[in-house]
Amino acid sequence: MENLNRRTLVIGLIVLTIGIIFVIKLFILQVYDPSYKYSAESNTRREIISFPARGLVYDRNGKLIVSNQADYDLMVVPRELKPMDSVTFCNSLEISIEELRSLFDDMNGRLRNKKISRIKPSIFYKQLSAKQYGYLQEKLYKFDGFFVQRRTLRKYEYPYAAHILGYIGEVGPQDIERDDYYIRGDYNGINGVESTYEKFLRGEKGFKYVLVDVHGRQKGSFRDGEYDIPAVAGKDIKLTIDIDLQKYGEELMQNKIGSIVAIDPQSGEILTMISSPTYDPSLMVGKKRAGNFSVLSTDSLKPLFNRPIMAWYPPGSTFKTINALIGLQEGVLTPDTKYECYMGYSVGRFHLGCHSHSSPLNLRNSISHSCNAYYCHVFRNIIDNKKYATVQEGFDAWKNYLVKFGFGHRLGTDFSNEIRGFVPNSATYDKIYNKSWSSLTVVSLAIGQGELLTTPVQMANMASTLANKGYYYTPHIIKDIEHDTIPSRFKEIHETGIDTAYYRPVRDGMEMAVWGGPGSTATAARVPGITICGKTGTAQNPHGEDHSVFIAFAPKDDPKIAIAVYVENGGFGARWAAPISSLMVEKYLKGEIDPSRSWLETRMMEGNLIYGTK
Amino acid sequence: MVQNKYSKKVDWLTVSIYLIMVIFGWFNIYAANYNPENPIFFDPEKEYAKQLIWIGLSALIIWVLLMTDSKFYVAFSYFLYGLSVFLLFSVIFFGKEINGAKSWFELGPVRFQPVELAKIATALVMSRIMSRHDFSFKKPAKVAKIIGLWALPVLCIFLQNDTGSALVFFVFILPFYREGLTSSILVFGIMAAIVAVLTLVYPNTLIIWLVVVGAFLFLFMKTDKKVTGIGAAVLLGGFTLALTIYSILGQTLRWEIFTVIGMVGVSIYLLVKGFVKNLKPVIPALIFMWSLVAVTFTVDYFVDDMLSDYQRNRVYVLLGFKDDPLGAGYNVNQSKIAIGSGGLTGKGYLEGTQTKFDFVPEQSTDFIFCTVGEEWGYLGTFGVVFLYVFLIFRLIYLAEKQHSPFSRIYGYCVAAIFFYHFTINIGMTIGLAPVIGIPLPFFSYGGSSLWGFTTLLFIFLKLDTDRNELIR
Numbered sequence A: 001m002e003n004l005n006r007r008t009l010v011i012g013l014i015v016l017t018i019g020i021i022f023v024i025k026l027f028i029l030q031v032y033d034p035s036y037k038y039s040a041e042s043n044t045r046r047e048i049i050s051f052p053a054r055g056l057v058y059d060r061n062g063k064l065i066v067s068n069q070a071d072y073d074l075m076v077v078p079r080e081l082k083p084m085d086s087v088t089f090c091n092s093l094e095i096s097i098e099e100l101r102s103l104f105d106d107m108n109g110r111l112r113n114k115k116i117s118r119i120k121p122s123i124f125y126k127q128l129s130a131k132q133y134g135y136l137q138e139k140l141y142k143f144d145g146f147f148v149q150r151r152t153l154r155k156y157e158y159p160y161a162a163h164i165l166g167y168i169g170e171v172g173p174q175d176i177e178r179d180d181y182y183i184r185g186d187y188n189g190i191n192g193v194e195s196t197y198e199k200f201l202r203g204e205k206g207f208k209y210v211l212v213d214v215h216g217r218q219k220g221s222f223r224d225g226e227y228d229i230p231a232v233a234g235k236d237i238k239l240t241i242d243i244d245l246q247k248y249g250e251e252l253m254q255n256k257i258g259s260i261v262a263i264d265p266q267s268g269e270i271l272t273m274i275s276s277p278t279y280d281p282s283l284m285v286g287k288k289r290a291g292n293f294s295v296l297s298t299d300s301l302k303p304l305f306n307r308p309i310m311a312w313y314p315p316g317s318t319f320k321t322i323n324a325l326i327g328l329q330e331g332v333l334t335p336d337t338k339y340e341c342y343m344g345y346s347v348g349r350f351h352l353g354c355h356s357h358s359s360p361l362n363l364r365n366s367i368s369h370s371c372n373a374y375y376c377h378v379f380r381n382i383i384d385n386k387k388y389a390t391v392q393e394g395f396d397a398w399k400n401y402l403v404k405f406g407f408g409h410r411l412g413t414d415f416s417n418e419i420r421g422f423v424p425n426s427a428t429y430d431k432i433y434n435k436s437w438s439s440l441t442v443v444s445l446a447i448g449q450g451e452l453l454t455t456p457v458q459m460a461n462m463a464s465t466l467a468n469k470g471y472y473y474t475p476h477i478i479k480d481i482e483h484d485t486i487p488s489r490f491k492e493i494h495e496t497g498i499d500t501a502y503y504r505p506v507r508d509g510m511e512m513a514v515w516g517g518p519g520s521t522a523t524a525a526r527v528p529g530i531t532i533c534g535k536t537g538t539a540q541n542p543h544g545e546d547h548s549v550f551i552a553f554a555p556k557d558d559p560k561i562a563i564a565v566y567v568e569n570g571g572f573g574a575r576w577a578a579p580i581s582s583l584m585v586e587k588y589l590k591g592e593i594d595p596s597r598s599w600l601e602t603r604m605m606e607g608n609l610i611y612g613t614k
Numbered sequence B: 001m002v003q004n005k006y007s008k009k010v011d012w013l014t015v016s017i018y019l020i021m022v023i024f025g026w027f028n029i030y031a032a033n034y035n036p037e038n039p040i041f042f043d044p045e046k047e048y049a050k051q052l053i054w055i056g057l058s059a060l061i062i063w064v065l066l067m068t069d070s071k072f073y074v075a076f077s078y079f080l081y082g083l084s085v086f087l088l089f090s091v092i093f094f095g096k097e098i099n100g101a102k103s104w105f106e107l108g109p110v111r112f113q114p115v116e117l118a119k120i121a122t123a124l125v126m127s128r129i130m131s132r133h134d135f136s137f138k139k140p141a142k143v144a145k146i147i148g149l150w151a152l153p154v155l156c157i158f159l160q161n162d163t164g165s166a167l168v169f170f171v172f173i174l175p176f177y178r179e180g181l182t183s184s185i186l187v188f189g190i191m192a193a194i195v196a197v198l199t200l201v202y203p204n205t206l207i208i209w210l211v212v213v214g215a216f217l218f219l220f221m222k223t224d225k226k227v228t229g230i231g232a233a234v235l236l237g238g239f240t241l242a243l244t245i246y247s248i249l250g251q252t253l254r255w256e257i258f259t260v261i262g263m264v265g266v267s268i269y270l271l272v273k274g275f276v277k278n279l280k281p282v283i284p285a286l287i288f289m290w291s292l293v294a295v296t297f298t299v300d301y302f303v304d305d306m307l308s309d310y311q312r313n314r315v316y317v318l319l320g321f322k323d324d325p326l327g328a329g330y331n332v333n334q335s336k337i338a339i340g341s342g343g344l345t346g347k348g349y350l351e352g353t354q355t356k357f358d359f360v361p362e363q364s365t366d367f368i369f370c371t372v373g374e375e376w377g378y379l380g381t382f383g384v385v386f387l388y389v390f391l392i393f394r395l396i397y398l399a400e401k402q403h404s405p406f407s408r409i410y411g412y413c414v415a416a417i418f419f420y421h422f423t424i425n426i427g428m429t430i431g432l433a434p435v436i437g438i439p440l441p442f443f444s445y446g447g448s449s450l451w452g453f454t455t456l457l458f459i460f461l462k463l464d465t466d467r468n469e470l471i472r
């Protein structure tokens, strides 16, 4: 028994020995030896976001338009901050002590409001210049809690197409609220295709875990990158625009206010979309964006304004084509119907003037000569058709055709800021004239003036519909998305409800406008060897010189391009818009301008409608 | 009513320690799963939520165990043992391999490690055999029976490649010792463990010489100076002779062999001298010496030829051969940093930084002690060590109070198993023991281990309620 107790004691001692060894070792580890504490501080895992390369943008011919460039942000992990040499810090960043102080105040404010985390990196100073980055990289080890994070910024290969492309900018609080993908300091697309196709272009962020030492220097990947998630690059997109045509158009439009929209009628693809004056998209990259933006946004010529989809004008005489089609469809007009015109259209005391031309004219000639009187007759016959009980009913029937042509509502292009234009209905006039109005009251609509407002893209779409003899595809700018499909709405056909046969005389008239004999209004648009069909217009401008308008498509039998050109304060359509259209069509279909027309090209390019030399 | 009868007899002190450990363990599992970057108060997907279920089920197990008649554990010990060996054997073929060891059964969402049952069953069977009145360590047949029954599960577990669990069974040496196993085996066991570790650190020759010097000191104390002196002369003579021959023949010098040759010489001399002079201490000294030399070579062979590069690396790093904090030593290094960073009072609950984000591997299972160390500091780790030592002492104390030997031996087995887990698990987290993936009882996350340890403990507490009766 004595022996057994001794054995119990031995076992107890063994247990106790181990216990004491542990207690001593733990004491050394936790209390006596401070080195492990330092190790723990140095042993910090940092989550670094790897930003994906944003998808590239190509034009319809595969030319690279938008690519990426590297950019660096100075990041801070507030918990890791230590007292530091702020003079060196300021010198490296080339900022003043005051600026640094305000940067810290900002950070502390955001910390208090729980906008940023104490343990996660957030942006301290955005978009370091190459020089700042170089300086800082060397000194960074002195500044605990700071590190540099790489992002990508856009790089524009051409100084054109700014309005189409849009730009990228920092996300706002609403963006972060709406989509968890974003955190403060991220970029997303603003305007243009950058915004519309943001979800495809942005890719997916990745995460990289690195071990960092006391000074924030990266010591290597955490657990051999086992937990890293690689970034997924954004999808590349191909646009329908022809960047060379875009460039040419922008050159033609320099020193002019206005827009050009050209569409491939067979697919609805927008070949070019120009808003003038424009700006170099590179101005909207990086740190200089804020400054340039405020300069551009206060410019009285509104270079940021995307005219093709946001400006509205009366369509002018180009609209006679539509009224002719409606008249034919409604049975109030035949190709052989003739009306007389003696310098205008007069009823009682009412008179709407016209220019001098031979009289009477048939339908084809009424288009080529752009007779105002003819369309007053046509328009009034449509509205006052006996099959409609009231003028309101007649008017709304007319209006419904316009809607089918894409007027008065958003066409549904890729651009979310596209406006709808304006098409009045009977209620509009009931309100204005207290229900007592007649077709004569609104007869200026016959020649595309009055309460009717359309956007250049709607006008180009009208040209496209004329080219197609009665249908159109929604104009769009996206051609391909890498590993994805473009929205299905761009593949749908929209019918106008007007018999294909009726397009024939109208198209003939448009051909004659360009190619006809004396009295034809659009001979300025002749391109040797191309059966271009067009219609001039003059949009009345109460504030000054009228706007020069032209719509066209070519070649007549197999249209490849439909175009609408607006030149503000350009006067008659034949003066600026028609020659510019013809140059665009020629450039697109032939690749170059016939030498016999180079004088015209020079005159158009050098024409300055902004600073007075007309 | 029944509850009442038992509740009076159950050792509430042990139950309290158990409860403290399980609850404190749960809080640490919660902390190990807590993500300060995304703090969610309670996520039912996380380990702490599941552990809550395992704890709840443990209460059921406890209830069943306490309701069972004590005699059942004696009567069914062989059956349980047979079942567990059967399961250990089948898991080699049908088990799921996790971390290189094929030791888990997986039935849908439930995972079960038969070794948990084997520990309990082996403890019961050992207790049953040794509690028979005719048992003695002097009877070779009985000893053979014990060794056989002991070796069977150990073999199966080695075959599963689950070295860590197999080693648990070596801890039965403590109850054996208590029940009369000669102390030299215990001493030898401890010495062998020390020699094995030293072998990895120092060259074989040095270890052998240390062993030899130890043997000579023993001889010196137990016999006379003359025998020791001549023995030493023979040893050095054999050594020098072998060295000379090798040098003359121009062979590469192999110090180990020279030493062994010297040892052979001295062994022959001592055997003859001992036989002639009837010196009793000679035999144990020689057995000791040669066994330890055998251990040295076995360990050396084992590490060099049997272990995978990965395992060898771990062993080397553990022993400080290699300083490779991001490689093989990563786990231990991270674990030491985590515990060390806790300081005296810890960083505070849920404030740990090292036991989050998987800096420390297996942070809620095998390395849960790191969370204790980091967040509760030295006060926490001291407390846990104290609790374990206290629990083991309490179990030994209770075991000694048992009227029936079966209960006593079983109590020792339970204490020994806890002791092993406590030693290896905490030892590995602070760099004193090799990284063997075994859980810290009642702390580590996992149903299988929690239920295993709970069953182990509460069978004893049940037996303890009948401490004044003779259970057989």
Ligand SMILES: [Zn+2]
Binding pocket: A341, A342, A343, A344, A354, A355, A357, A370, A371, A372, A373, A374
């Ligand atoms: Zn006229």
